[in-house]
Amino acid sequence: MIVAALDVFVDSLQFIVDERDLLLEKTLEHIVVSAAALLVAIAIAVPLGIALGHLHRGSLVAVNVANIGRALPTLVVIAVGFIFLGIGFTTVMFALVVLAVPPILTNAYVAIDEVDGDAVEAARGMGMTPSQVLWRVELPLALPLLFVGIRTAAVFVVATATIAAIAGGSGLGEILVNQAAYDVEGLVAAAICVSLLALAADGALGVLQRWLTPPGLKEEVPTFEPDVRPVV
Amino acid sequence: MIRKHNRRAAKAAFAVALGVALVLGGAAAAPAALEKGQATPIIIGTKNFPEQYVLGQLYKQALEAKGLKVQYKENIGSTELIDASLRSGRVTLYPEYTGIMLAVTFKKTTLPKSALGTYRAAKALYEKRGQTLLKATPFQDRDGIAVLRTTASKYGLKTVGDLRKVPDLTLAAFPEFETRWLPQLASRYGVKNVEFTPLAGISSYTLLSQGKVEAAGIFTTDPQLISSKYVVLQEPRNMFGFQQVAPVLSKKLVSEYGSTLTSTLNKVNSLLTLRAMIAMNKAVALDKKSAASVARAFLKANKVT
Amino acid sequence: MAEPVIPDFGEASDCVAENRLFCTDWVRENWDPVLQPALVEHIKLTVIAVGVGFVLSLVAALLAHRFRHVERPVAFLSAVIYTIPSLALFQLLVPVTGLTVTTVEIALVGYTLLILFRNNLAGLRSAPPEVLEAARGMGLTQNQTLWRVELPLALPAIVAGLRIAVVSTIALATVAAFVVSEGLGGPILGALRLDFRTEIIAAGALAVGLAFLADVLLVLAQRAVTPWATARRLT
Numbered sequence: 001m002i003v004a005a006l007d008v009f010v011d012s013l014q015f016i017v018d019e020r021d022l023l024l025e026k027t028l029e030h031i032v033v034s035a036a037a038l039l040v041a042i043a044i045a046v047p048l049g050i051a052l053g054h055l056h057r058g059s060l061v062a063v064n065v066a067n068i069g070r071a072l073p074t075l076v077v078i079a080v081g082f083i084f085l086g087i088g089f090t091t092v093m094f095a096l097v098v099l100a101v102p103p104i105l106t107n108a109y110v111a112i113d114e115v116d117g118d119a120v121e122a123a124r125g126m127g128m129t130p131s132q133v134l135w136r137v138e139l140p141l142a143l144p145l146l147f148v149g150i151r152t153a154a155v156f157v158v159a160t161a162t163i164a165a166i167a168g169g170s171g172l173g174e175i176l177v178n179q180a181a182y183d184v185e186g187l188v189a190a191a192i193c194v195s196l197l198a199l200a201a202d203g204a205l206g207v208l209q210r211w212l213t214p215p216g217l218k219e220e221v222p223t224f225e226p227d228v229r230p231v232v
Numbered sequence: 233m234i235r236k237h238n239r240r241a242a243k244a245a246f247a248v249a250l251g252v253a254l255v256l257g258g259a260a261a262a263p264a265a266l267e268k269g270q271a272t273p274i275i276i277g278t279k280n281f282p283e284q285y286v287l288g289q290l291y292k293q294a295l296e297a298k299g300l301k302v303q304y305k306e307n308i309g310s311t312e313l314i315d316a317s318l319r320s321g322r323v324t325l326y327p328e329y330t331g332i333m334l335a336v337t338f339k340k341t342t343l344p345k346s347a348l349g350t351y352r353a354a355k356a357l358y359e360k361r362g363q364t365l366l367k368a369t370p371f372q373d374r375d376g377i378a379v380l381r382t383t384a385s386k387y388g389l390k391t392v393g394d395l396r397k398v399p400d401l402t403l404a405a406f407p408e409f410e411t412r413w414l415p416q417l418a419s420r421y422g423v424k425n426v427e428f429t430p431l432a433g434i435s436s437y438t439l440l441s442q443g444k445v446e447a448a449g450i451f452t453t454d455p456q457l458i459s460s461k462y463v464v465l466q467e468p469r470n471m472f473g474f475q476q477v478a479p480v481l482s483k484k485l486v487s488e489y490g491s492t493l494t495s496t497l498n499k500v501n502s503l504l505t506l507r508a509m510i511a512m513n514k515a516v517a518l519d520k521k522s523a524a525s526v527a528r529a530f531l532k533a534n535k536v537t
Numbered sequence: 538m539a540e541p542v543i544p545d546f547g548e549a550s551d552c553v554a555e556n557r558l559f560c561t562d563w564v565r566e567n568w569d570p571v572l573q574p575a576l577v578e579h580i581k582l583t584v585i586a587v588g589v590g591f592v593l594s595l596v597a598a599l600l601a602h603r604f605r606h607v608e609r610p611v612a613f614l615s616a617v618i619y620t621i622p623s624l625a626l627f628q629l630l631v632p633v634t635g636l637t638v639t640t641v642e643i644a645l646v647g648y649t650l651l652i653l654f655r656n657n658l659a660g661l662r663s664a665p666p667e668v669l670e671a672a673r674g675m676g677l678t679q680n681q682t683l684w685r686v687e688l689p690l691a692l693p694a695i696v697a698g699l700r701i702a703v704v705s706t707i708a709l710a711t712v713a714a715f716v717v718s719e720g721l722g723g724p725i726l727g728a729l730r731l732d733f734r735t736e737i738i739a740a741g742a743l744a745v746g747l748a749f750l751a752d753v754l755l756v757l758a759q760r761a762v763t764p765w766a767t768a769r770r771l772t
Binding site (some may be wrong): 436504 | 553
């Protein structure tokens, strides 16, 4: 069993070498689609989450939206998108954005909402206006947790884009859902590529997170920090 | 003293982990071990489209009615995948098309000029590998290329070769179509530079009606073809070969289960005319009945169960 | 050769013929043969995955609680697995364990590890130092402290982790349909192929409904296990 598997893995490495143009093309497509969807999701969820958190409103919804997002099976979102939007790019974007918004929204909300009240008070005491408080105190302190949400969303998006290929998506998923055309070696090769892509994306965002975290807060930013902090 | 408690806790933890691993391993290995000791199990597999689900259910229910125990693995995938499963023993019986047997499983480039010749050649090849074929169905399910009636009138398309008239032809089909037929389409009919869209989860008829492609690879028993919306292009050179359905099975099944198995399946197959198959395909693919209930109704009406 | 009898399989209702969003007659007719088996399979997949994942992660958490250097590698490994896209992980396992339920279960178990390990460990560590001191003062051995103090205090975090793991696994198990025809993902994939809306909506609603139901049940379990925390309930 294991020996046969080794055969396949070696063959898939051969596939990666032989078909590197194809894999490169698909990887780039995957990155473009994922990045686009992530940016759209950030544009929707971050302002909304920050606004709600700053005003300390809508907590029930904002906190639970991530739970709802986690409960939505990828395949169902894609299938529902297919019903209303047909096959193609719109459906894929729809599914990706729907699944990326919840973790970003919840994290943005909680991040701002939970900023140390003392720090905010001190800032107000120093005479800062509410918007100065937001930009100079709340946001920098909220950045780590906000980034956790974005990293989680990024990983979700890369994973979902893979599956969305059945509804006309492009990218490495096209190979992964086409068992017949590419054989096991091709599928394993694509699986390796997309896994590396996901790990690289998370790692890169981690580096960015460390870079953007204000010096006073550089608590250890772990590599791979999906949003599953212990919740009680 | 503290070290002793540490050691005990660690030992307990390792014991639990080992126990879990053993249970998991045992659960995975047990079915395989069981199989080796007993008679060859009847494991019916099917490919991933409605006609195969119907055929699989027909065989499964007919054999079960004779008191045989059948395992059922639906939706395995393409020819290559299911043949690999057959060779490894994960599947011991499945319905296959005689032309596909020669063209795909045994990679023959020239096909016999008759349905019977195709069947005989395939049977001989399988028997060298430890498998055999039972009797074939009357109906054939051949590949074909269909276009919308509007497209056909627009370009004056009657035969497959007429597709040369369509500039930048887009064609969607199951992935196998690209490697199996596109080269021959070019060499025998001169239809070249086709932009191919492999189907992964959406039917070619959906793509045709949504206008995403101009031509689609179809099968001659597809019930959607009943509608006048689509036109199947003629294929005078018989490039697509002959495609009756015959059960491919391990020779061990024949020797161990004898005529209980073989005559039952032969009886089922003899009932499958083109009209019958299209009717059952329509019930499953268009009227959305489950393959199991359609097979049950058919077998009952024909006194097999 | 006589022509076979072709029974009337029943026409599709108008609803199905027009491919409306939800046809109750189809759902009623196909509950037994299609939807219910898929639902049961889905529940089985989830229960096995979370069960095995829980045992493994509890053992790992207990070890990490005792030996600090265990935590880093386990957390890292489970985080790496979690980051790998589900479809990719399934396909990576297929050459080893084939197109079987085993492949699916191994991957699903892998995805639960991060959540459960983190929560179990955090739970174990949540016992306040004063309480541990008191226990030691009372003469309890390390093992006794574990069973009588640390584990009970860890329950809230453990149940919270289970809640997340169960809901995520239910959602992920739909992707199993790409490997083996089990679970609610099967009807959804099949319906996508046939462009059949009712089946998509029906199977999809079942999957989402199952996830919500599990979530609600586990929230109730969470509340039952932390009566002392009800006072400071924030969410």
